[in-house]
Every structure is written in C-alpha cells, then in structure tokens.
Amino acid sequence: MRKEEYLPAIEAILFVSSKPVKVEELCTTFSLDKNTVNELLITLEDTLKERGINISVSKKGFSLHPNEKYRRYFSKFLKRKKVSLSPQALEVIAILIKEHTTKDKIDRLRGVNSTRIINSLLKKGLIRREFREGVVYYSVTDLLYGFLNPESKNLLKQSKLFKESEE
Numbered sequence: 595m596r597k598e599e600y601l602p603a604i605e606a607i608l609f610v611s612s613k614p615v616k617v618e619e620l621c622t623t624f625s626l627d628k629n630t631v632n633e634l635l636i637t638l639e640d641t642l643k644e645r646g647i648n649i650s651v652s653k654k655g656f657s658l659h660p661n662e663k664y665r666r667y668f669s670k671f672l673k674r675k676k677v678s679l680s681p682q683a684l685e686v687i688a689i690l691i692k693e694h695t696t697k698d699k700i701d702r703l704r705g706v707n708s709t710r711i712i713n714s715l716l717k718k719g720l721i722r723r724e725f726r727e728g729v730v731y732y733s734v735t736d737l738l739y740g741f742l743n744p745e746s747k748n749l750l751k752q753s754k755l756f757k758e759s760e761e
Contacts, residue, residue, distance in 0.1 A: 600624060601638050605658075614655030614736075652736075682711050687734060690721055694733040 595603075607623065608615055620631045635656060639649045650659045660668050679687070686708055689700055700708045712732065715721040720738040724731045 595624070597634065597637070600626075600634050601641065604634055604638055605642075608649065608656060608658045611657065614652055614657040616655040619655075657736075680711075682708075683715055686711050686715060687720065687738065690732055690734045694724065694731045696729060696731055700732070 604620060607620070617628055617631050621628055635649065642648050646661050646664055647658050648661050650657055685704055686700055689695065689703055697708060697712060712721065716723065719735055721732050722735050724733060
C-alpha cells in the first residue's frame with residue numbers, strides 16, 4: 595500500500611472505533627513500524643486540520659473529535675442538555691480526575707459512603723469501572739471532558755490540585 599492509501603484506512607479505523615486507538619494497534623493492523631504509523635498520523639492530522647473533524651491524542655490513544663471551530667453548529671445540532679451535578683458528584687469526579695482509584699479510597703477521602711453517587715455517575719456515562727487484578731477501579735470518561743469548554747479543560751490540566759503527588 596502507498597502512503598496515500600493508508601491515510602483513509604486509518605481515518606476509517608478511528609471513525610468506527612468506540613475507544614481511542616493505540617499506535618501499536620495500527621502497527622499490527624497495517625504491519626508497519628511505529629515511526630511510519632506516527633508519520634501517517636501526523637500527516638492525517640494536518641490533512642484534517644481545516645475540516646470538521648480532527649484527531650485528538652490522549653494517553654489512551656488517538657480518536658476523532660469535532661473541530662472546536664464549529665462548536666456553535668454541532669452544539670446547536672445536538673441540543674445538549676445542561677448537565678448539573680451535585681457537590682457530592684463533583685467531589686467524586688475531582689478525586690477521579692486526579693487518579694484512578696477504588697470505591698473504598700473514594701469513601702475514605704470523602705468520609706461517607708459514595709455508592710449512590712458512583713452509580714449515578716456511571717449511569718450518566720461520566721465515569722467507568724475498570725477491573726485490574728480482581729480489583730474494581732473507577733476513572734472519568736472522555737464524555738465528562740466533552741462537557742467542559744476548552745478553557746476549563748486547560749485550567750484543569752494546569753491545576754496544582756491535580757498535579758500533587760499521590761499519598
């Protein structure tokens with residue numbers, strides 16, 4: 595395959611994937627080395643820059659997202675409901691943004707049982723369960739970040755609260 599043939603194939607994979615796609619997965623799919631896949635992703639990102647869809651990069655991999663330049667249109671189209679969260683839900687989210695953790699640790703940090711709040715956040719799709727070595731961990735989802743405006747995301751990433759070292 596030529597470089598020009600890989601680009602739409604990668605775009606299609608990112609489009610159909612419900613989760614961010616790791617470079618290693620693309621390497622395996624196309625039998626390419628990591629450097630070549632990274633170059634293809636950069637080229638694809640440049641190609642999509644001025645279009646309605648862009649590539650986003652996170653620790654979990656690459657995914658497609660709407661171009662912020664067109665937010666007023668897609669927001670209006672989606673007619674997003676205003677999401678309001680209780681102070682207790684915000685406490686749990688703040689804990690989970692800082693680190694993936696267990697319900698027991700959330701309960702200890704808050705000083706109360708958090709089962710109801712966690713179940714509510716799970717139902718809304720703002721947090722998820724992850725099973726590691728027989729232990730249930732909770733973490734925030736990309737949907738939560740989708741509700742934040744770009745300024746809030748940047749402030750959150752730069753906040754000292756979320757850069758503190760673990761206890």
